Amino acid sequence: MATTTPLMQRLGLRHPIIQAPMAGGAVPPELVAAVCGAGALGSIGAAYSTPAQIGEMSRAVRAKTPRPFAVNLFVAQPVPDLPPDAGRVPERLAPYHAELGLPPPLLPNDVREPFARQFPALLESGAAVFSFTFGIAPPEAIAAAKARGMLVTGTATTVPEALALEEAGVDAVVAQGSEAGAHRGTFAVPFEAAMLGTMALVPQAVDAVRVPVIASGGIMDGRGIAAALALGASAVQMGTAFLTCEEAAAPASYKEAIMRAHGHETRLTRAFSGRPARGIVNRAMCEIEAGDPAILPYPLQNAVTRPMRNAAAKADRAEFLSLWAGQGARLARRLPAAELIARLAEELEAATRRLADRS
Numbered sequence: 001m002a003t004t005t006p007l008m009q010r011l012g013l014r015h016p017i018i019q020a021p022m023a024g025g026a027v028p029p030e031l032v033a034a035v036c037g038a039g040a041l042g043s044i045g046a047a048y049s050t051p052a053q054i055g056e057m058s059r060a061v062r063a064k065t066p067r068p069f070a071v072n073l074f075v076a077q078p079v080p081d082l083p084p085d086a087g088r089v090p091e092r093l094a095p096y097h098a099e100l101g102l103p104p105p106l107l108p109n110d111v112r113e114p115f116a117r118q119f120p121a122l123l124e125s126g127a128a129v130f131s132f133t134f135g136i137a138p139p140e141a142i143a144a145a146k147a148r149g150m151l152v153t154g155t156a157t158t159v160p161e162a163l164a165l166e167e168a169g170v171d172a173v174v175a176q177g178s179e180a181g182a183h184r185g186t187f188a189v190p191f192e193a194a195m196l197g198t199m200a201l202v203p204q205a206v207d208a209v210r211v212p213v214i215a216s217g218g219i220m221d222g223r224g225i226a227a228a229l230a231l232g233a234s235a236v237q238m239g240t241a242f243l244t245c246e247e248a249a250a251p252a253s254y255k256e257a258i259m260r261a262h263g264h265e266t267r268l269t270r271a272f273s274g275r276p277a278r279g280i281v282n283r284a285m286c287e288i289e290a291g292d293p294a295i296l297p298y299p300l301q302n303a304v305t306r307p308m309r310n311a312a313a314k315a316d317r318a319e320f321l322s323l324w325a326g327q328g329a330r331l332a333r334r335l336p337a338a339e340l341i342a343r344l345a346e347e348l349e350a351a352t353r354r355l356a357d358r359s
Contacts, residue, residue: 014039020239021072029060036067068128075135108303155185177217181326206232220331222347253318274301
């Protein structure tokens with residue numbers, strides 16, 4: 001009763017599973033390669049990487065596996081001006097810097113969006129998939145990736161966004177439900193209008209577009225995969241489930257926070273990046289948002305909090321980290337990536353059999 005979809009066939013996948021492209025260092029090439037080697041699709045989250053780093057990570061993956069992999073970038077966003085009260089933000093962060101032994105925080109002075117510099121490196125990466133989020137990649141980028149034989153995917157949080165991506169020429173749409181951890185991929189409507197759950201969004205997107213739909217958000221085990229496939233998805237994209245894998249480079253306190261968290265202990269926040277993202281509630285999230293919050297728009301807030309987050313990762317201080325995680329965090333497991341994928345495949349098979357037996 002093996003599950004096979006045209007998308008899986010095109011990519012040569014044994015399992016309808018895509019490891020989400022989580023930027024920021026938690027997903028090293030070792031994890032990406034292990035996922036690929038186990039018959040799923042591993043993804044390099046390159047949004048914060050230099051062109052040289054993209055090349056280095058891609059070579060590291062290719063050295064470990066001949067299997068296809070993906071590279072993800074953030075679509076370039078307009079960089080806003082600093083608001084008149086921007087000085088309040090360093091003041092709010094100063095106590096954290098002092099506690100972590102850092103110099104006082106400074107407002108960012110160079111936050112140019114790196115997509116144009118990163119994309120040529122992606123083209124040379126050897127990736128089978130170019131995925132993007134935060135909007136629609138430039139037409140020339142989509143055309144160039146396709147000319148290299150890459151499959152192109154974009155992230156949608158509403159049906160109109162899925163339709164816009166299809167019109168732009170993507171080969172598949174990642175339908176990101178509100179349960180998903182980390183940044184929302186919303187780009188065509190206000191964030192608060194794009195909080196559809198995965199179970200609601202996926203079948204609507206499947207009905208609306210002709211390209212394959214990849215379900216994302218809150219999927220942590222084989223039951224979730226079976227549900228997504230039953231709704232018409234061609235594959236699922238899973239992030240939080242892989243953050244606790246042995247190969248993941250997330251700090252130990254981050255992994256422990258995921259293992260302890262209940263779904264209701266995550267929420268959307270702009271505290272760390274200026275853009276809504278779902279993470280586990282911690283001290284920094286609560287205090288930065290408290291009272292009259294001092295939060296800059298994305299990517300300015302992301303830049304000004306980066307030193308704090310980097311220092312917290314080195315010190316393994318979860319209270320200052322952006323603990324991105326989805327609402328299914330409680331279902332996380334500590335396993336090697338290949339073993340996790342094998343378990344997911346077994347659970348998918350069992351769930352599919354149970355459904356067949358009931359019919």
